[in-house]
Amino acid sequence: MSAIHPIPVGWVSTGGTGAQNYDEFADDAEITALVAANPDSMLGVEMPHRTPEAVADGLDFARALPAASARLESLVSRGKLAQFTNAIAVYRIGDHFLGMFCLVDTAEIGAGRVIRNEEVFAAKVAERTALIRSLGVLASPVLLVQPEAAGGDTLHDLLTATVDRLGEPTVSDVDQNGLQHDVWLIGPGTDQERLLAVAGTGDLVVADGNHRSLAAQQAGLDRFLAVVAPASSASIQPYQRLLRRLPMPLTGILEGLRAVGCGVHAVDEPPATPSRGTVVLYADGQTYEVKLPAVAGDTVDRIDHTVVEQLLVRQVLGLTPDHPSISYIGGDYPASWLTAEVDAGRAALAVLISPVTVEDFVAVNLDRATMPRKSTWFTPKARTGLVLADLESSR
Structure with missing residues (x-):
């Protein structure tokens, strides 16, 4: 039937x-x-x-x-x-x-x-x-x-x-x-x-x-x-994050990311959606490129949104993904909008992540694995x- x-x-x-x-x-x-x-x-x-x-x-x-x-x-x-x-x-x-x-x-x-x-x-x-x-x-x-x-x-x-x-x-x-x-x-x-x-x-x-x-x-x-x-x-567009408040100084966040195996570098460019394996942070008028460490495991474990949730949100910030200070920003809002929110003081940190591919999304679901929340902005x-x-x- x-x-x-x-x-x-x-x-x-x-x-x-x-x-x-x-x-x-x-x-x-x-x-x-x-x-x-x-x-x-x-x-x-x-x-x-x-x-x-x-x-x-x-x-x-x-x-x-x-x-x-x-x-x-x-x-x-x-x-x-x-x-x-x-x-x-x-x-x-x-x-x-x-x-x-x-x-x-x-x-x-x-x-x-x-x-x-x-x-x-x-x-x-x-x-x-x-x-x-x-x-x-x-x-x-x-x-x-x-x-x-x-x-x-x-x-x-x-x-x-x-x-x-x-x-x-x-x-x-x-x-x-x-x-x-x-x-x-x-x-x-x-x-x-x-x-x-x-x-x-x-x-x-x-x-x-x-x-x-x-x-x-x-x-x-x-x-x-x-x-x-x-x-x-x-198709899937980027799904970004804004931290409205930070539980620690920015320097502590950057040090924490290095401690969990990330490469962190300040760059003299406006924030933009990165390629896979790299996350872009923006705070206090400065852009940072964060190279994520290689992760073993299934497709879902290697998705950048999963790595960000585990390393940045949980380990470094000590937050859960549903913490009220985290706003999830869909692909209709460009990187310039997130930058403006930080510059205006309405957010403390912008986190820009590479979009999930349709192929990876389908593969994760057919494997009956669980995608991290707010990781796919379909258009x-x-x-x-x-x-x-x-x-x-x-x-």
């Missing part, structure tokens, strides 16, 4: 509701500004405590949840979301990304065909679980990538051929980077059957949405909303608020 299904009852945007996902921001104030500029943005539903009204009233996440439900009901009543039944949705981003919205069995996560092997933050999972239960709707998809098929029709080939035969999309949206997002609803029939069959072949790896997929499990859902895409459609990002699934159809 297939683990991939059409959406029995859902909603598709009629325009204006598409938004970045809640976890794509380095500063919650950006969310408030975006909702103020576009009250129909799904961010107002996904992050109800960050709407202008909630911020003015001092509401936390739990106390703002009723407003999230009211905002979603308003979008439906005003025709910003249109209901559909028994459909999947082909999804194109820009000229390269192709995938499909569908439902996937939560029972497949872990021991089954859906592989989720990245550390998560318990507090974020709790918020997502509470939101699911409050809304009765899944509004933000989990991105699942399918490794290349061994033979026969590939998902990419089939999606390409399907899009070439389709007319105007059901809805189009443009994101903050100028990329166009097109969605085509596909009801029962040959196209839907073939896409579900090919998407249901082989393993699927959680590329984006680790917290959302776990929240679906904790909410007791039988199925979760996903975008299934071939691994070739996605392009699926938009929240374009396709929603009714919760009762996911139980």
Whole structure:
């Protein structure tokens, strides 16, 4: 029996509701500004405590949840979301990304065909679980990538051929980077059957949405909303770190890194994302290149994010990766943004790390090993608020 299904009852945007996902921001104030500029943005539903009204009233996440439900009901009543039944949705981003919205069995996560092997933050999972239960709707998809098929029709080939035969999309949206997002609803029939069959072949790896997929499990859902895409459609950008406060002087950090086998050198250049095996630090107006020691072990042990977490965060700084002084900064924010945060005094140290390769990411997951948290910033990002699934159809 297939683990991939059409959406029995859902909603598709009629325009204006598409938004970045809640976890794509380095500063919650950006969310408030975006909702103020576009009250129909799904961010107002996904992050109800960050709407202008909630911020003015001092509401936390739990106390703002009723407003999230009211905002979603308003979008439906005003025709910003249109209901559909028994459909999947082909999804194109820009000229390269192709995938499909569908439902996937939560029972497949872990021991089954859906592989989720990245550390998560318990507090974020709790918020997502509470939101699911409050809304009765899944509004933000989990991105699942399918490794290349061994033979026969590939998902990419089939999606390409399907899009070439389709007319105007059901809805189009443009994101903050100028990329166009097109969605085509596909009801029962040959196209839907073939896409579900090919998407249901082989393993699927959680590329984006680790917290959302776990929240679906904790909410007791039988199925979760996903975008299934071939691994070739996605790429991984840098995922950096900012230390808002340091537990010791910078000199002690540099000495500590040398003591654990790193080569540390000051350089007269602005910080930039380094090549693999080197980490760049920036503090007090100075850039440092840190050559990481060779590490034995499996692929995950040799990933730079793993080495940084073990050597810099745990051994030298004496912190855990979920310490509140550590901010995880996704690839939408360039090195110059991190530099500006340090120079402005809003952070004490920037840590720039080489991005994980898609090949290494897939290899680690197929080995059922665990990726370090916040190590893969997949792009392009699926938009929240374009396709929603009714919760009762996911139980």
